[in-house]
Amino acid sequence: MNASIFETVQRSASPAAPPVSLRLQLLAGCAFAVTAAALIGDPSSFAAADPELALLLRGMAAIKGSLVAAAAALALWRFGLPIGAMMATGYVACVSAMAFATVLVWQLSFIVPAAALFHAAGLLLLVVAWRDDGRRSLFARQR
Numbered sequence: 001m002n003a004s005i006f007e008t009v010q011r012s013a014s015p016a017a018p019p020v021s022l023r024l025q026l027l028a029g030c031a032f033a034v035t036a037a038a039l040i041g042d043p044s045s046f047a048a049a050d051p052e053l054a055l056l057l058r059g060m061a062a063i064k065g066s067l068v069a070a071a072a073a074l075a076l077w078r079f080g081l082p083i084g085a086m087m088a089t090g091y092v093a094c095v096s097a098m099a100f101a102t103v104l105v106w107q108l109s110f111i112v113p114a115a116a117l118f119h120a121a122g123l124l125l126l127v128v129a130w131r132d133d134g135r136r137s138l139f140a141r142q143r
Contacts, residue, residue, distance in 0.1 A: 022079040022088050029092050030072065033100035041109025054108055061106035064118055068098045071125055081134055090128035097121035 047054040075091040083091075098121045104114035 022083070022092070023076055025088075026072065026075055026079065026092050026095060029096035030068075030099045033096040034103050037100045037103035037109075038107065041104065041107035043106075043108040046108040057108055057111065058106055061102055064098070064102040064105060067122070068095065068102050071095045071098055071122075074129070078129075078132070078134060083132070083134065087128060087132050087134075091125070094121045094125035094128060098125070 043054070072095050075095050078091060079088065098118055101114040101118035101121065104110050105118070
């Protein structure tokens with residue numbers, strides 16, 4: 001009952017969400033992003049005009065897809081530990097944006113904005129992971 005106002009605000013500012021719903025939100029966000037990006041572009045005209053460049057860009061999209069899979073695996077693992085709502089939102093938004101951009105590159109549509117979005121989301125994901133205080137909850141769990 002003698003909790004200071006700062007402790008009360010800190011506890012209310014970062015409520016822990018259940019890991020199952022966070023994992024479902026991540027998967028649903030990625031599925032929505034991939035579906036939306038797939039519906040946006042038609043790669044047939046670009047692929048017919050320059051097939052070698054289309055092959056190169058699709059190879060780059062495959063590499064980006066592996067980075068998205070690694071980022072999603074990181075987020076799914078992180079959601080197994082207590083996490084605040086803001087951090088969870090950051091992980092879901094960044095991984096979904098990376099998935100969206102990857103499919104846009106695969107579709108050969110809006111390549112420059114998609115590449116910019118992918119790299120911005122990747123950098124933001126690194127910032128979110130850097131600012132995440134999950135180390136404290138991980139160490140507290142081991143005791």
